[in-house]
Amino acid sequence: MPVRVRYLTDPACSWSWAFEPVVRRLMGEFGDELEWTLVMGGLARDYAAPGANDAAGQASATGWGVHQWLLAHWLEVAAEGGMPCDPLLWREAPLRSTYPACLAVKAACEQAPDGGHAYLRALREGLLCFRRKLDTTEALVEEGRRVGLDVERFRIDLGSHAIVEAFGADLEEVRAVPEEARGLGKVKGSGPRERVPFPTLVFVGDDGARRGTYGYRPYEEVRAAACAAGARPHDAHAPEPLTALRRFGRMATAEVAAVCDLPGPRAATELWRLASEWRVARVPVLCGELWEAA
Numbered sequence: 001m002p003v004r005v006r007y008l009t010d011p012a013c014s015w016s017w018a019f020e021p022v023v024r025r026l027m028g029e030f031g032d033e034l035e036w037t038l039v040m041g042g043l044a045r046d047y048a049a050p051g052a053n054d055a056a057g058q059a060s061a062t063g064w065g066v067h068q069w070l071l072a073h074w075l076e077v078a079a080e081g082g083m084p085c086d087p088l089l090w091r092e093a094p095l096r097s098t099y100p101a102c103l104a105v106k107a108a109c110e111q112a113p114d115g116g117h118a119y120l121r122a123l124r125e126g127l128l129c130f131r132r133k134l135d136t137t138e139a140l141v142e143e144g145r146r147v148g149l150d151v152e153r154f155r156i157d158l159g160s161h162a163i164v165e166a167f168g169a170d171l172e173e174v175r176a177v178p179e180e181a182r183g184l185g186k187v188k189g190s191g192p193r194e195r196v197p198f199p200t201l202v203f204v205g206d207d208g209a210r211r212g213t214y215g216y217r218p219y220e221e222v223r224a225a226a227c228a229a230g231a232r233p234h235d236a237h238a239p240e241p242l243t244a245l246r247r248f249g250r251m252a253t254a255e256v257a258a259v260c261d262l263p264g265p266r267a268a269t270e271l272w273r274l275a276s277e278w279r280v281a282r283v284p285v286l287c288g289e290l291w292e293a294a
Helices: 014-018 020-033 054-062 066-081 099-109 117-128 137-146 151-158 161-175 179-183 219-228 241-248 253-259 264-276
Strands: 003-009 034-040 200-204 210-214 280-285 288-293
Touching: 003 161, 014 020, 014 066, 014 117, 020 034, 020 219, 020 241, 020 253, 034 099, 034 117, 034 161, 054 066, 099 117, 099 137, 099 151, 099 161, 117 137, 137 151, 151 161, 179 210, 200 219, 210 219, 241 253, 241 264, 241 280, 241 288, 253 264, 253 288, 264 280
Parallel strands: 003 034
Antiparallel strands: 003 200, 200 210, 280 288
């Protein structure tokens, strides 16, 4: 039986975007040894509410406005994680809340054969790279159309009580901080807003034991947790960049480097070589680029 993975995250979480190379390498190395479930964390119910979310609290501590703080924060995370981003979303079309996007992911999970990963990825790219204000029904439905969802069913699911209840269950899981995370100091917020950090992965093996990694962690640590839960990595060699792009779709240079087990400069060189041969296309982002098979 595959090891179950519960991925606690939020579509607008910049640290989760920085974590994408780890997630995709995990998927590539373990394949069907892992069975994924997306758990939506509700990063911000209302960004404008004083003290109601991490961003509001950090902004208050610095004397900045919440959107100004988020713009700077995204740049800092991009510099550390190596993933492209466009933080001008927070100047030109700031989100009101991440709850609509979380609900949309739960709705996508109801019909998507990949468990909602492609839809979540589309939201991440739209928010963090393409400056799309994804906090309204129509904008979220359009992203569903981009990834091939049945948009009429998606629209119905998005407005259903079942999806609201599913998201509510996710919020309860995110806020039930395990003692392991607490002992590691991996707790965000306080009081009723206390939660695990995003991204968090919880691996559940056949014995029911839960092994978690909390927050932005290196691949070696995450891989060790997967193996400890009973997952067995495939023996196949790391794929070539073009093969990886055809499997995963659009990728950043850092993701290609991780999945293909290449040093960053070599991955970039290979991608530019493929682009010069018209085999891949560069998708520019304000701070960096994405790549896709031509």
